[in-house]
Amino acid sequence: MDFNDTPQEAAFRTDVADWLAQNQLTDADREGRSALEIAKLWQRRKYEAGWACIGWDTEYGGRGASPIERVIWDQEEGKYNVPSRFFVIGQGMIAPTLMVWAQPQHKENFLPKLASGEEIWCQLFSEPAGGSDLAALRTKAEKDGDDWVINGQKIWTSQAHYADYGIIVTRTDPTVAKHKGLTMFIVDMKAPGIDIKPIKQLTGESDFNEVYFTDVRIPDHYRLGDVGQGWTAALTTLMNERLAIGGGGPGADVKLALEIATLVEIDGKPAIEDSAVRAKIADFHVLEAGLEYNGYRAITALSRGELPGPENSIGKLVGAPKLQAIASFCMDLLEESGIVWSDDNLLTSLAQRSYMGAPGLRIAGGTDEIMTNIIAERVLGLPQDPRLDKGIPFNEVPTGN
C-alpha cells in the first residue's frame, strides 16, 4: 500500500504539471466568453496538445493513458479553475457507449469531436412514466423505409437546449417484455420535430429539460446495437454514469462545517468546542474519508484490470444524504441567521445551496432506494423482489392509470 507516485507516475505528473502551468487559461482567454465558450476553448487546447480524454485510444483523440494516469491528470488539472461539467455526460457516459455500440464510421466521426469539445451531447433516457423504472419508457420508434420515426417525451435531460447530438432509448416493440422491446439511437438534436422545454427545479434553477419528439426521423445507421438490444446498450451508459457522477461535486462538507463551527459561538465558546458539534463532525468525516478511500481502492482495482462493479453505487448513495445532512447541520450552527440567503456570505449560501440541491442528488441518476437495491442484489446477491412486470408484454404491465 502506497500513496506515493511510482517513478513513472511521478514523471507523468511532472509532464502534466508543466503543460498545465504553461497552457492554463488566462484572463484574456476568459475575457468576453461564456462559460460554455471557455470550456470549449480549454477542451480544444487540451485536445490539440493530446491531453483530452487521455484514457481513450489515440485513434479517437486520446492517448491510451492508464487509470492511475487519469487520476493524476484530474488531480493536477483540479488545481486550476477550469470548467469541465459540460463534457461529463458526453465524454464520461456517452462516448463509452458509442465505443461499444456505434458503427465504425460514427465512432471515427463523433468521438474525436467529443474529445475536442466541438460537439456537446445529451442523454435521452428518462420519461415521465419511467423514472426509477427506466425501462418502462414509452417513446415510440417505428420503422419507415430506411428511417425510424420517433414520437414521445423525454424528461430530466441535461444540456438538451445546447446539445448537438443525443443518444435516445425508444420502444420499438410494446408487445414483448419490458426490457426486450427497446432500441437505442443517435439523434441529431437539430432535427425537425424536436421541442425542448426547460424544467424549473425547486432551487429556482433549470438544469434539466423536457424534450418532445414529434415525427422525428432518424436514419437506421444511427441505430446503436440491434433492434431490441436497447436495454443492454443503456446499461453501458448507466454503468459509466455511476462512475461519472460519484459523490456529487462541491458543496457543504466537513471543511465548511469546521469553518462555521470555528466562527460561530455556543454559550460564549466556539461551537467547535461543543461536544455534540464534535460528535456530528466526526461522523461526517467518517463518511467523507470513507468515500475518499473507497475511491482510491476503486482506482487501484481499475489499474489492476478489474471492471468497475456495482459497489460504485456507494458514492452517490452515501454522498447525497451526507450533503443534505451537513448542509442542515451547518444552518443549525448559525441558528436563526442560518436561514438568510445572501450570496455575499459564502459560508451560509454554500450550506443553503447544498440543502436545496441535495434532494435532487438523492434522486437523479438512481434514487437512494434504487442504489440500495443495486447493492443488495448485485453486490450481496440477495434475491429480487417479485417482479410483476417480468415476462409479460410491456403493454400489459399494470400502470395504475
Add this chain to the structure above:
Amino acid sequence: MDFNDTPQEAAFRTDVADWLAQNQLTDADREGRSALEIAKLWQRRKYEAGWACIGWDTEYGGRGASPIERVIWDQEEGKYNVPSRFFVIGQGMIAPTLMVWAQPQHKENFLPKLASGEEIWCQLFSEPAGGSDLAALRTKAEKDGDDWVINGQKIWTSQAHYADYGIIVTRTDPTVAKHKGLTMFIVDMKAPGIDIKPIKQLTGESDFNEVYFTDVRIPDHYRLGDVGQGWTAALTTLMNERLAIGGGGPGADVKLALEIATLVEIDGKPAIEDSAVRAKIADFHVLEAGLEYNGYRAITALSRGELPGPENSIGKLVGAPKLQAIASFCMDLLEESGIVWSDDNLLTSLAQRSYMGAPGLRIAGGTDEIMTNIIAERVLGLPQDPRLDKGIPFNEVPTGN
C-alpha cells in the same frame, strides 16, 4: 384535555387505594413462597374481593370496570411490589379470545379460574417454520371420532412448563390457502403426548419453550370457532397481545441514563454537562414521553368506545429499539467499566440486562419489520407486497427447503 380525575374517578381511586393499603402482601405472605405462589396468592385475594380483572363482566369474576378505571387500578396497584407477569398472557390475551370463541360452558368454567389465578395458560402459535409468517404453521390436527389428534411442534411458548391449559392453532387442511386451513383449540397441557423443552436464550435465561405434540387428543368441544376459522380466532389474540405487551416493561430508560450521566465524569465534569450526552438524552426523552402520551391518547379513545387499532404497534416498535439504544448509551457513558457485569451494581447491570434482552423484544410478538408493515398497510393504507403465498394451496407454497 385534563389529566386530573373526574369526581367519580377520584372516588374510585380512593376505594382502590384503601383496599390496596389494607390488603397488600405482607412479608408473612411472601415467606417461603415461590414467585408463582405469591402471584397466585395475591391474585386470589384480589379475586375474592372483586378486584381481579376488573374490566371483565361480573359473571366471569370481573366488575365491568371502564378503561379509565382499569388504568386507575393499574396505577394504584403499580405502587406496590406485586407480581403480575404470570397472568399477562392468560388474562390479557387468552381470556379475550375465549370470551369471543369458546363454548358457553368453557367460558363459565375457565374464565373465573383465569381471573382467580387458579389456572395458568399458555399460547401455542409460533412454529419453527412460522415465525413472522405465523400462518405458515404446520402442526397437524386430524379428526378421529369426536377427538382431534395433534402432531407437530410449537416454539417460543412462555410458561408452557407450568401452564394448566393452552390455546393452540393447528392446520386442519393443508390443501387450501394458508390462512384458510387453520383451526384453534383449547389444549390440556397435562394431556399425554406433550413434551416440553426449555429454550436457552442468548441472555442465558430460559423464558420460552419448545412444545412437541405426539398424537395428543383434544375433544372437539375444545374447538374455538369453526374448522378453518383459526386465523380469525388467532387475530383476536394477537390484537390483544399488542395491547398487553406495549413498550416492554422495566429496563434502561431516561431515568437510568440521567443517573449514570450524573455520577460519571467526562473530562472532570459530570457527563450530564456534556453537550453530546444531553442531545442523546433529549432524543430518548422525546421517544419515551411520546410513547407515554400515546398511551394516554389510546386510553382516552378506548374510554370513548373506540376499538384499539393497529396504531398500538408503535409501543413495541419504538420501545424495543429505544431500550437497546439507551442501554448501549449507558454502557458507553461508563467507558471500559460499562462491560462489567456485576449484579451488585444496579446501574450497570440494568443497562447490560437491557442490552442483552432488547434484541428479543425487537423480535417477540412481531419483529420491528412486521410492526412497521402493519403500520404502513393498516394505518396508512399502503398496498401489500406481492403475496406469492396468496390463493394457492398451503402445501404448494414455496418453502426454500
Add this chain to the structure above:
Amino acid sequence: MNFEFSEEQLMLREQARGFLKQECSPSVTRSVLDGDMHYDRGLWQKVAEMGWTATTIPEEYGGLGLGYYELAIIAEELGRAVAPIPFSSSVYLATEAIMAFGSSAQKNKWLPGLASGEVIGTLALSERSGRATAENLSVTCEDGLVTGTKTPVADGMIANIAVVACKASAGHVQLALVDLAQDSVDRTMVTTLDPSRGHASISLAKTSAEPLGEGEVSWSAFEALLDRAAVLMAWEQLGIADMALEQACDYAKQRFAFGRAIGSFQAIKHKLAGMYVKNSLARSNAYHGVWALASGSNSLQLAASTARVASTQASLFAAQENIQTHGGMGFTWEFDCQFYYRRAKVLSLAIGSERHWQHRLVSALQHNHANAA
C-alpha cells in the same frame, strides 16, 4: 383523565381546515413564494375576521378570551396550509409578550389592534450568527431610545410593532416595545430559504421605545415566554409534518413503477411508516405541551421543549422524505413539496435550533431529577 380535545375544539379544527382549503390553497402560498409580496394581505384579513388573531386575548381587550387548545388547533391548520401570513410572529410572540409583560396601558394600546389584525407584531431577537443570549445582546436601550440592528426578523417588513430584546444601560436585559412607523427605523428585506414568509433586517438609531412592563425582564422570564411560543410552534410544525406524510402516501399509492404502486415497496412503505411514527410521537408530545400551557402546569419547560424537539425532528424528516418519495417531480418548482421543505427548516430555526431545545429539555429533566432525589 381525558387526553383529547373537546367536541367544540374538534369542530373548530374541521372548520379551520375547511376555511383554509378554501382561502389558502397552494396557489396562495405559491404566489407569495414567486412574487415580491412579504405575505398574503387578503388571507391575513380573512384570518383576522375569523377572529384567530384574537383567540387568547381577553375580551376586555377586544379578544375572544379562548384558550390555548383553540390556538394550538389553529396553529396546526396554518402549518398544514403553509400559510403565508405573520401569524406566529404576531400572535405567539408579540401578543403573548404584551399579555405576559405589558402594563395595562400597553395592553389597552396594542392588544385591540393585534386582536383585530390591524396591528401586526413581531419579536426581534437575532442579531448575528449563533444564538442571541443575555450576554451577547448588542442592541441597546438607553432612556427609552433603542439602537442597533436585529436580523433576521420574521415578518419584519410588514410588522407595525416589534418586541425588541435589548440590553439596558444598567446592563440588564430589557424587552423594548418599538412602534416601527418611525423615521429612525430602517428596514431592508432579507431573502431567506422560505420566501413565502418575509424577513427583514431592522436597524434602529435612537428609536424611541417603551420598556415592556416594569423595564427589567429576567432572561428566564423571557425564555419562559419562548416556551409558550414553542408549544404553538410545535403544533404548526406538526401540521407541516402531517401534510408532508399525507402527500407522500397519496403519491405512493398512485405512482406505479415495475408494475406496482411504489407504495407497495417496503423501501417506500417503511419510510412512510417511519414518518408516521415520528409524527404520532410528536403529536402526543404536542398534546402534553398544550395541556401544560393551557393548565399553567409547572412542567411547561419540559413539556414545551419536548414538543418542540419532537415536532422539529418530525417535520424536517417528513418534508425531506416527501420529496424523496415523489422522485424527480418532487424536486420541481411546480410541485408543492418544496413548500414543506422550506417552511419546516425555517420554523426549526425560529426561536432556537433543535440543539437549543434539546439542552433546555435536559435542564428541565435535571431539575426534576434533582427534586426527586
Add this chain to the structure above:
Amino acid sequence: MNFEFSEEQLMLREQARGFLKQECSPSVTRSVLDGDMHYDRGLWQKVAEMGWTATTIPEEYGGLGLGYYELAIIAEELGRAVAPIPFSSSVYLATEAIMAFGSSAQKNKWLPGLASGEVIGTLALSERSGRATAENLSVTCEDGLVTGTKTPVADGMIANIAVVACKASAGHVQLALVDLAQDSVDRTMVTTLDPSRGHASISLAKTSAEPLGEGEVSWSAFEALLDRAAVLMAWEQLGIADMALEQACDYAKQRFAFGRAIGSFQAIKHKLAGMYVKNSLARSNAYHGVWALASGSNSLQLAASTARVASTQASLFAAQENIQTHGGMGFTWEFDCQFYYRRAKVLSLAIGSERHWQHRLVSALQHNHANAA
C-alpha cells in the same frame, strides 16, 4: 499510487482464514463462553507457533520483523473468528508499549517471550466508571512500588505482565511494567458482557515494578500508543462486522417466509445493504489507518480515530442487525449471533468509547484546519 495489500499479504490473509476455520471453529469460542476458562490455551499456542504474536517484533528480539499490514490482516481474521485469546492485549498493547517506550534491557527481557507467546502481556488502564485520564489516575508508583486497583483489565487473569498506567510521586504519568507473578498482586475475575474474553480486577500493594523506558511518559505519547492500537482494533472490529453481515446474508437467502426468501423483502435487503455500506466505508478507513501506521505518517491520529469510529459503528450495527435478521433463532444461546453482539460491544469500549475517539478525531481535524488556515 497503490491502495491495496500486496500479493504476499493477500496470501497471508487466505492462509490465516484457512487456519482459523480449522483451529477456531465457533465451538472453540463457545467452549470458553460456556466454560470457566479465561481463554483457549491450545489456540493461543497454535497462533504463537504460526508466529502471529511475533509479527512486528524485530528479529533481534525473536520476532519476524514484519510490518503492520500483516498484523492488520491477522487482526481482521481474529475478529472474524471471534477468537478467545489475549491477542489484542498482548500484541497491540503490551508488545507495542514495550517496543515504543521500553529500554533495550526491557526489550531483551520481555520481547522474546511475547514473540513466542510464552509471555502474555496486557495494558492496565481503567480504574473506575468513566475514562482514565492523566488527571484522575489513582494508582500510584513510588520508588518502583505500584499500589492501587485496575479494573477491568482485559485478559488480566492470564497475563504474565501488565503495563500499568499510574501516577508517579512527582505527579507525572508513568507506565509501570509489572511482573504479575508476585505475592503482592491480587487478581479477581470480573464477569463481563463477553465471557469469551476473560477480564480481571488487579490490585497491587507496593508491588515492585520498573518504569517503562525513561520513567516519565507524556500522556500524549501514551495516547499516540493507543492510536496505534486503535488501528489494529479497528481491523479486528471490521472482521466482526463482515462476519455478521455474511451470516445475515446467508440466513436471509435460505430462510423463507410468505413464500419467499426473507432476503427478497426490502425491509431485510436494505438493512443488509446498509450494513454493507457501513462496512465498506469502515474498510476503506481501516486501509488508510494501517497505511498511516505502517508508513509512520503524521496523520496517524486522524487516520486511527477515523478507522476506530467507523469500525465501532459498523461492528455494533452489523452484530445487532444480524440477530434481528435471524429472528427468534438469532436470540438463542445455540446460535452464534451472540458472539458478535457481545464481542463488538466489548471491543467498542476497550481503549475508549466511540465518544472519546470522535473527540480525538475532531482534535486532529482542528489541528489540520488551523495549519491550513
